[in-house]
Amino acid sequence: MKYRSARAVTYAVVASLAVAAIRLTPPVEDRPAADVLSALRIAPSWRLHVDTLGRGESLRSLLARGGVSQLVADEALRAASRLDPRRIPAGMPVRIRQENPDSTPSEITLQLSLDRFLHLRRTATGWTETEEKLAWKTDTVLVAGTISSTLYAAMDEGARELPAGARQQLTWSLADIFEYHVDMSRDLQQGDAFRVLAERSIAPTGAVRMGRILAATLTTSGSEHQAVRFGKADGRGEYFDGQGKSLRAAFLRAPLEFRRISSVFGMRFHPILRTWRQHKGTDYAATTGTPVRAIGDAVVSRAGWSNGYGNLLELRHPNGYVTRYGHMRAFARGVRTGAHVSIGQTVGYVGTTGMSTAPHLHFEVLVNGAQRDPRTALRATGGFPIAGADRGAFESLRTRLLAQLDGAAAGSVRVASR
Template sequence: MKPATVRPISYAVVATLALVAIWFTPQLEKKQVFALEPVVVSRPGLEPADFLLSPIFVEASNQELVDTLAIGGVITSNLYNALNESGQGVLPPSARHQLAWSLADIFEYKVDMSRDLHGGDKFHLLLERLQKPNGAIIVNKILGAKLALSNSQSPIEAINFDTKGSNSAHYYDASGMSLRAAFLRAPVAFRRISSVFGARKHPIFGEWRNHTGTDYAAAEGTPVRAIGDGVVIFAGKKGGYGNMIDIRHRNGMVSRYGHMRGFAAGIRPGSQVAMGSTIGYVGMTGWATGPHLHFEIRVDGVAKNPRLALESRSGEPIPAGERALFQRMRQQTLASLNQAHLVNAE
């Protein structure tokens, strides 16, 4: 029992600390809020200040544990396996399985994960790992990623940065340009492409001579998405293409989708379509011996390599007033990324 003369002073100190804690709580990361719990809760004799601290107690007792984790690897067979291996011991299988899809989503305007990756390509990921009150561990957010592809000179960076007023996760490249560009790199979501789980080489189904496009093997009925905003200029049957859609984009480029089982509701010549919207479904109409999407990029009526036709498009820059902050965050993220142990490196 402490002398009565000391108690009012310690209450005042505790109350002040509590006010400071409450004042800063909204500005703290979850993990820092959590860190208050052992400090504040375990302190004896707090009863007089409980009314001040109770909001923190409630938050802390239901709190989720968050930390950051850097992983990395070298692709030997495919991205899915590489991420699965690099996350072993630090993430449960369910969380590891999501990583390839999440990474593909982040880079979906830059990299066609089913086409552009090769053995020896390296990746680094910085992620926020979250443990729920029930013990389940998930990947809450990917804070940064770096892909070093053998077919591009410099690594492609994706730095998570939320500009003022934005309400969803945005990723920017090294120069602060949004990875979200005018065109998706693939007309079928990476998670839907069946060859990811198969052999190293992409199986080619039912092709005819002088093939000018890219084929995506996927289950019949898989949604096909418009790679960019545009207007449907053809939707119908066309020879070996089977059910085919042509979309003209603002820059005059045309994207072509063939062998479809059918078209989405409302898709007809003249329809406006938005990037990412479903225009039809994978099938095997026309000259195809198995379900797949045939995809082409055409400029002035001539088929072009989609990788070259689409790769130079970059998105919006970070507002000038936030660029210095972005570069500081980027340096921190890169420093953390580089700590990742490369699982498959020799």
């Protein structure tokens, strides 16, 4: 008796959860029927229980919560040969369908990923599994924005129709494209602007994923940087400016990846750290352990303790350039005096060693022995030109894509014509 009443309570709770969950979950095929029935105040002859797997929770425990007996759960899960028990994500949505509230479930659906469902169905001869893969829709969108505080805020403003995750992806991709030319965490000023033409994929659930950026412009301090992606025969693509010169250069403009710093620190300047003018360096606030990258190919000229700098790394680049990275928690494996490092390689980790009050990276650029402002010292001058054989194709692509970008208006996402 006790068991029965406990189960009745569970059903009541589950039924209310199901109503809430149905409202919150992406469209399921049963929903229209459920909506119609509830609008008509007719009790459906079936019951849909929607739940999500808790962290560290087993599927069996979720199924038990949904009123599925241990025996039935075992039978159903035995049919799930396509389910790798070690790769079940926490938060996985699960739907349990019963034809009437007290019966054995007729179907259990596991959402393996955004676009993959595993349907376990009870038949006269036992449980079967069917995998369903939803088709994505792809298109190309135009986004434009103007900086008033940060690049993230400008993207949020310029691409309100895109979900937050897609806006963040787009922001990161944009920063990656211009990482040899602009330090997106420090160089942007109010009034700077961007335009982006990017591929978008939409899952039938409505989930959005941003694909590659096809073309972009970034206007900083009145000058426009252009980027056009040109795909090579081998499928790899590279970004070129309007003149057909590669955007890659000898130096990256910042020793920390944009995506590693600005998601934590929205401010362009850390309030308790000094500015470049006072101490001939640039401070990047970031959490302890953030990877620090070599901004160019170099030989390590120093990797050790240096009073105020704490753990200091000094890199010697070609043509009289030296870069310094201070206050690091540790050096990366193999980074010692005399070692060769290449552009973008992780050389150490942000810390707060030496004279430092908070985790940050102190970064210096020296040219022929004198500290210089990285904004001028690292200014990239034209990269390698596109191969002669590709020039014709590149130029027609560039003309078409830049013309599409011209049509981008700030504040709205527009689907571009193909």
